[in-house]
Amino acid sequence: MSNVHQFTSKDLILETACNWISAIDRGLSKDEKEQFTLWMMQSNAHQDALYELAHLWDEISVLNELSNLFPHRNSKQPKKRWLVSTSIAASLFAALMVCSYLLINLENGYSQQLAKVNYTKIYKTKVGEQATYALPDGTIVQLNTNSLLEVAYSKGRRQLLLNRGEGRFNVAKDASRPFSVMAGNKSFTALGTVFNVQRNTSSDLELVVTEGKVMITDPSVAVDASDFKAYQSADKNADKIRQINANIVASGEKAVIEQSITKPITQLSIDDVERDLAWQNGMLVFNGEPLSDALNEVSRYTSTRFKLSSEELASIKVAGVFKAGDVAGLLESLHTNFAINHERQGKHTVTLTQNTKS
Template sequence: MSVSHSLPIPDDPHDAAAFWFARVRGGLMQEGDQTLLEQWLEQAPRHAQAYQDMEAMWSIAQATPDAAFKARLAQNTRPRAPQWGRRAFIAGLGSACAAAAGVAVLGPQRWLESEQYAQRYISRKGERLEQTLPDGSLISLNTDSAVHVSFYQSERRVVLEKGEAFFQVRSEVARPFNVDAGRAVIRVTGTRFNVRRDTDTVDVAVESGSVRVQSGSWWNSAYYDLVGQQGLRLGSGRFATVQSRNIEQMLAWRQGKAIFDAEPLEHIVAELNRYKEPGIVLHSPSLRGLRVTGVFNVNDPQAFLEVLPSLAPVVIVQGPDGRWGIAAR
């Protein structure tokens, strides 16, 4: 099986793995590249092993503080051109900085450029935060959310650490806007979309424009193209299904509302508990699947509790800890 490419692919398996890893991670893959990558991986077991080693180094790099990389780069006083080979990155780094190999292959897009802008934004429980970025893009954070924003000359990157965020991205074709949400990386140039990152899932929904969602390991990624009124949810599996979404319902949080359309009571309680302490307790397991429809103020769960007995056969009780509970009538 032969592999051909317009760019020179190194003969050394580790250097070739760095080449492919940089293209995948840097968003440089073009039409047909995924097939070429899969062919290269299948050529020999050492190819797949080399790529897995590159992934392992990247995982270590993600856990390494930025200061470690910056300190190392600051020691390199002699300017030199970026190289793809692993030897240019591993030699002399030592165990504390060995993870730089997994990052340095990203080239100028990441560590060989200086940050033009870096900021972390956090919203407290029950708080919504809106922030305009230097490029004119807008980020809205839902309750209990955190993002880290980094701007480079070639890339705008946001890491959604937890929670939920709505993005209104100012288009810059030459400088894409990437959102890293753990299980998924969302790549856009200009659009309006929502990303929610929970413990086990990532949910992406597009209000207008289009985005590309990448999931899975770097060497075996899946790609999904979403347009307005579409979304997907990624769980533990590699694949997801693109579906039509009720965007108005999903974005109701931006107006402080939660819209439920025959949703299980267990889901509703969990959703409202995102916004306020001490939270609501569902006492009766038989009520978990009880379906309720309504529009509620996320900042006033007491109003939900007051109206719930008129919608379902339940009673509201208050425990000694001050939390309100829902029990079967």
């Protein structure tokens, strides 16, 4: 349960790589060699960062900046040559040391460990953009507007992190590598599944399952292949599910999580499913929502923001089908059906008022 993959930003990877090059240059202790080996075998991105920085090492301006940002850990052995013309020799030495350690790792059988990390990538969409991606295992991911997804596949697990936005996951079956999507402070594990996760905030999430089942847990619960079949066949009342405080959501059901608390699972009608997932066809469907809620949803797909002139206007119930991002069409429909007028204030703000004339 402790080998959950940690998602690391590029900036943090580069910072760590700088620290390792500095440490290699002054000499690694036995413990540091082990830590360096483990860090290098975690991801190809770690190796790429080391090589990139090694190539930059002979740029004296970069070298000086690195020496300021990442000073030597061992102050008893200062290296004056960082700031002098012998920096090129230092760069070659550091690069050779990096290569030497990589070769040692391979000779000691670490190549097999490195091979466990099969795939890592970041996918993202802009405001108003939707995109579909095929992952190496055959899983299809469709991202909604303004979404950010990190993917990390290893030999024993497929883990994804939805940093923001919304995604639909058509999961390729592979019992040897469980598939989990982490969003906010929840983890959604596919049990042979097509499902949709919407992240509103870190503690407010929505899950809609359209095929199979999904198990909701805390992110600290890592599902291994040995556990997968038991979870897959378990129902929501099984002891194994209760032990990890999990919830099971089946096809045609929806889970709403508010303030980190999973509300009672609800059964959806076909119309409910079509409305919740209309974005996958580039559409928005409203069926009696308050105008304020409908406009908040519209705003996810555009830079336009709406100001309502009154609480009465905000509470008007609206219904209809709109193309995501089509602000002009929405405003025209509001004017035609509800006598709601609009006025643009600046480039991205629209004020709405209701015509009360008889």
